[in-house]
Amino acid sequence: MTSEIEEILDEVDQKFKSLKRFEVVSALPDDHHFLNNRWQTFLCGLRISKIEQETQLRKRMEQECEILETNLPNSMYVQAYESRRDLMRAVVIGLKGSPYSYGLFFFDIFFPRAYPSKPPQIFHHHNYALSKMNSSLSYSYNGNNCSVLYDGLRSTWNSKTSNVLTLLKYIQDKVLMTSEIYSKDVDKEFLLSHKAMLNFLRFAPSGFEDFVKGYFRKYSHDILLKFKGKGSSNDKNEISKMFTELYNAFEMNGSYCKHLVNVLDKDVPRPSRMSSAKNA
Incomplete structure (x- = not known):
């Protein structure tokens, strides 16, 4: 099973690197x-x-x-x-x-x-x-x-x-x-911009499927780190939900993100799905 997963991951990376x-x-x-x-x-x-x-x-x-x-x-x-x-x-x-x-x-x-x-x-x-x-x-x-x-x-x-x-x-x-x-509501703007990432990862425009998979494989860590310091947000529950959805989507896309589970501030709630992903 491990060798099969590694082979799939390598294929995604290789396709992305070979894109013109x-x-x-x-x-x-x-x-x-x-x-x-x-x-x-x-x-x-x-x-x-x-x-x-x-x-x-x-x-x-x-x-x-x-x-x-x-x-x-x-x-x-x-x-x-x-x-x-x-x-x-x-x-x-x-x-x-x-x-x-x-x-x-x-x-x-x-x-x-x-x-x-x-x-x-x-x-x-x-x-x-x-x-x-x-x-x-x-x-x-x-x-x-x-x-x-x-x-x-x-x-x-x-x-x-x-x-x-x-x-x-x-x-x-x-x-x-x-x-x-830019929206005057910075938190809302932040959430919508990351919701868009999630949607494109699920439904990539035709012809750019390999690009989208490889791109989010490469930059998943940078994207999740953007959530650091969002504990002061008024939308803590929404921030937590979006972080969790992206985290799980990136892991399904082949990124290793478990070391980033604690990026969110301590006072930001963590949905149960995050704990299950962490223990996977």
Whole structure:
């Protein structure tokens, strides 16, 4: 039994380590938000043939792929698709120093035929917790929605200098690090951000299953240590419950977390499931 468990753990780690930050894959995810989007026949009334438009965009997308392949930071992963070069899916990791540190933010991207004259359409691939946590990331951009993210994108997009990498960096550096989008209830913000982690571990977006498993295997200890000092919280029971759920989920995902059982302050209650996990 032990050898079987070790073999499974090694496989998860090896897959995560072998992942490329940018990759063109053959499998098109059926849960992509823009899967049914298709290029329009006309380009803003300009008399350019459909073939010429698509040729121009394909050349531009080749450039985009080259930029992503050579310049993506360690905190971003992007997939493009062989059969649909107008689609991408990206994950942006929340940086340290924000309530979203170690959090995962998935985005589906669609490049219109008018790109880069028009910015790409993006959709925050959120789950229930994330949609409550950060309303500025809850809508897809279509030029009309008003939010911190999309108003900023619309105002800063430059067809000559902007690209998908600058878009992702804008999300990470400006949106996820801007105090305007943070909830005034810090404890609630903390709980929702970690609920989102738990949900993604259970239901990873298609194509990123290996990434999610490996990522939380690697950073489970860092995430649980964020609960240290939360004894002063007004939501002690909720803090305890969330810690326990993450602890158990991380252990089921292959992390060894038993040495972190006592991270919570002494006056924070521990559910019975924690004691059973501790004695496992």
